[in-house]
Amino acid sequence: MIIPMYFRIFAHRSRLVAGLFLGLTLCAAPGEASAQRRTGTPVTPRLEELPRRPMDTIPTADPETKVIIFSNNTWEYYRPELRRLDRLPVFSEHWDTASVFSYRNIELGELPATVDLRMVDSLGQFCCPVQGKVLSKYGPRRRRNHHGVDIPMKPGEPVLAAFDGKVRYAKYNTGGYGNLVIIRHPNGLETWHSHLMKCNVRVGDYVKTGQVIGYVGQTGRAFGPHLHFETRYCDQSFDPEFLFDFENGMLRYQTFALNRDYFSIYSRASELLEEDDEPDLANTLLAEADDSTMIRAAQPKPASATGAPVYHIVKKGDILGRIAPKYGTTIARICQLNGIDRNSTLRLGQRLRVR
Ligand SMILES: [Zn+2]
Missing domain, CATH: 2.70.70.10 (Glucose Permease (Domain IIA))
Structure with missing residues (x-):
């Protein structure tokens, strides 16, 4: 439940930022202000009447996610890494x-x-x-x-x-x-x-x-x-x-x-999972059931069968240097197990194999 909390937190933060920005743009719209002064009646432009141009990009706690602020005082999340998926034929x-x-x-x-x-x-x-x-x-x-x-x-x-x-x-x-x-x-x-x-x-x-x-x-x-x-x-x-x-x-x-x-x-x-626990019995059963034992054998073993892996869920403030001693392992070993670099940014809720 860490990640949804995190998304909620950073949605609030973004709204706050957008709100600040909204305040700024309203103050800093000179044409608007002078028009109001001339007529004496304040006019609030309708959202849909304003042009929607990207004005600014604000980083968030998640390095892959940015917030784009538009000229009509709206905002949206931007995840460049996910947008790149659009090129995939799938x-x-x-x-x-x-x-x-x-x-x-x-x-x-x-x-x-x-x-x-x-x-x-x-x-x-x-x-x-x-x-x-x-x-x-x-x-x-x-x-x-x-x-x-x-x-x-x-x-x-x-x-x-x-x-x-x-x-x-x-x-x-x-x-x-x-x-x-x-x-x-x-x-x-x-x-x-x-x-x-x-x-x-x-x-x-x-x-x-x-x-x-x-x-x-x-x-x-x-x-x-x-x-x-x-x-x-x-x-x-x-x-x-x-x-x-x-x-x-x-x-x-x-x-x-x-x-x-x-x-x-x-x-x-x-x-199939029981087969890993009791190979002899399961193989007999498989041979009776069908002739695809060879295909099934190509299936990689579940992680549980290769020496009980231990996982750590990344929490706020976690760094590899603190996680490693907690599990009696080294930073290098954690990097190796997860295919990451010692300088990789850890993400909240990320599942790290530690053993
Ligand atoms: Zn169902």
Whole structure:
């Protein structure tokens, strides 16, 4: 919950700055002032009548985010790094903002056997959309297949963007999803957030990891407040638990090898994760189930299987020099684990692997 707080804080700050600026421009508009003096009746120009030219850029606590002040006394956030995403074809091709599906002319069989999805790097971070226990898992259900996971939450809990991305869909869906926000990420992955009480973003918005994109609700076909969360690639769903450990709020892979057979409704993460604990038994089961053991073997091991990694969430005032001794490690080791430089700017809420 660090990041949403942070966004709130810096929204206030920006409003304050914009307010100050507004005061300044009104005082410093000589033409306006003399016109008022001549007629004797104060005239307040309507916002929409004023020209909207960028006047100034103000830095914020986040080094990647600036505030642009416009000549009509309005302001908006500017995130150069996110705007650069616009050049990626993934944000223009198969980009349907009216319908939940946007890859209708691509068949499952046309997808490559494995797609390597880079999930995080030194620039792109991860944030768990909500943290909680999965009540209803991905997979076949009696009446209707379940293409996502259900995580019960209190109504109004903020739902956060898992990664940077662009909003492809944000509205009420009559098909049962209720208020639905779909975010497409630079690697082509889409995250779907359903039954929201309220969407907090609009189609075309760029979102940053950890940004509040909506609030938990029970709109659409939902019994009780919960987040129904889906992960899709080229419209095809796969079990989100392959990627996310919702209970601990963790990402399982830095690079995820998404196999085509995961798109089957019968392909469940819980079975594959158990396989890592009990390889012999699981391999037998896999061999009985299908002949794709080789493809499955190409999947990188979850972080938990490679020596219990420890993470630190960056808080206000944190520096590497203080984090390292806390975990009995060195700055160099933390840099190595996270692919960062010792001079890298740490961001509030950033997840750092420390061991
Ligand atoms: Zn559901």
